[in-house]
Amino acid sequence: MKEEKENILLESEDTNEKFDCFEDDYGISFEELAEADFAPHIKKRGEDYYFEDRVLDCIKVGDTYYAKVEGSHDNIYSVIIHNIDDEFLEYECTCPCDFPCKHEYATVLAIEEGNYREPDLKPIISYNHLTIKEVLKKIPAEDLKETLIANAKDEYLEIDAHFLEDNFLKYLPKQSYEYYYNNLYNDIVLDHCYDENISIYLNVARKYLKIGEYYDAFIICKSIIEGMHDAGVFEEENSSNLVLKLGVYLRNICRNNSEILKNEDFVNWLKWLKDNNYYDSMYLEDTILNLKKVIFTLDNEFL
Numbered sequence: 090m091k092e093e094k095e096n097i098l099l100e101s102e103d104t105n106e107k108f109d110c111f112e113d114d115y116g117i118s119f120e121e122l123a124e125a126d127f128a129p130h131i132k133k134r135g136e137d138y139y140f141e142d143r144v145l146d147c148i149k150v151g152d153t154y155y156a157k158v159e160g161s162h163d164n165i166y167s168v169i170i171h172n173i174d175d176e177f178l179e180y181e182c183t184c185p186c187d188f189p190c191k192h193e194y195a196t197v198l199a200i201e202e203g204n205y206r207e208p209d210l211k212p213i214i215s216y217n218h219l220t221i222k223e224v225l226k227k228i229p230a231e232d233l234k235e236t237l238i239a240n241a242k243d244e245y246l247e248i249d250a251h252f253l254e255d256n257f258l259k260y261l262p263k264q265s266y267e268y269y270y271n272n273l274y275n276d277i278v279l280d281h282c283y284d285e286n287i288s289i290y291l292n293v294a295r296k297y298l299k300i301g302e303y304y305d306a307f308i309i310c311k312s313i314i315e316g317m318h319d320a321g322v323f324e325e326e327n328s329s330n331l332v333l334k335l336g337v338y339l340r341n342i343c344r345n346n347s348e349i350l351k352n353e354d355f356v357n358w359l360k361w362l363k364d365n366n367y368y369d370s371m372y373l374e375d376t377i378l379n380l381k382k383v384i385f386t387l388d389n390e391f392l
């Protein structure tokens with residue numbers, strides 16, 4: 090990589106020509122696409138960043154690049170660059186600049202040099218949703234009336250997606266296991282705010298527990314553990330608050346819904362946990378041991 094960078098420097102200094110190997114099918118290099126978007130002094134700083142190896146990682150997904158760039162004071166910024174029809178680029182960076190920044194330009198250079206990877210991702214499953222109007226039509230009139238009265242302020246009543254989720258979750262469309270799993274797996278692989286996604290999942294699981302939709306709470310817990318396992322980050326979390334919380338949720342699911350212990354998905358999943366040594370997890374162990382006791386009484390012999 091160092092050698093390639095030196096070559097670029099030499100060629101750009103000596104000939105000022107664009108580099109054939111970096112051109113796309115239309116003959117326009119990535120750097121040329123970005124040419125007019127950055128002020129000269131930002132380009133210089135971005136170039137310094139690039140040659141100082143501050144672009145820590147860059148991933149290509151379709152026409153979008155996701156990079157982590159080390160800024161000043163050890164801050165790590167997330168950069169996203171969308172290539173729109175090979176005609177222009179759109180940039181996002183988490184740094185405070187409100188103009189095209191050096192982190193983005195350093196990423197442009199990484200892409201130009203082919204310094205990115207293209208990981209295998211799961212298919213993106215879109216969120217299954219209804220409009221507010223469609224949800225309101227599904228809620229029985231009395232139920233709707235009571236909730237609206239209970240939440241109305243003197244002068245206004247705010248109804249948005251969160252309000253519906255908090256009050257009418259049972260009328261909202263369910264998401265599939267694949268939705269939770271695939272999106273979380275992809276977020277982990279792309280290192281894209283996956284902690285935030287897990288918090289959202291846990292929050293929804295808690296709401297499902299509250300309204301007695303235990304199977305839906307279960308598939309969320311399962312998707313978190315399997316998604317993290319398959320993306321290679323579960324081990325790091327083995328003794329964290331997250332696993333503690335998952336253990337509590339799973340215990341709650343089984344205590345309140347013993348039928349789930351006969352569900353094939355659930356039983357196979359416990360077997361999967363065992364095969365992957367997650368019984369050794371400090372926080373899951375207690376939960377699993379309790380579940381095993383119940384399962385033994387159901388004559389399931391495989392655990």
Ligand SMILES: [Zn+2]
Binds near residue numbers: 183186190191192
């Ligand atoms: Zn930036």
